[in-house]
Amino acid sequence: MIKFIKNFRKDDSGAVTVDWVVLTAAVVGLAVAAYTTIETNTASLAANAAGTLGEQNADATAIPADN
Secondary structure, three states, X not given: OHHHHHHHHHXXXXXXXXXXXXXXXXXXHHHHHHHHHXXXXXXXXXXXXXXXXXXXXXXXXXXXXXO
8 A cells, every 4th residue: 555655646647637627727717707808898888889879860961050
């Protein structure tokens, strides 16, 4: 059993897998954060654009009369 523990401690073949798991988790976390930020701001921009377009005069091509 002692020999197994010593060999297990020296073996680092799984260390690269752990590194990739941590790196992949970080990339996925950043992607989720970026998506959330973009989605929230896009929805806000769309609402603002819809509000502005809704306030426009239906006869926008008419030339205003001089006073």
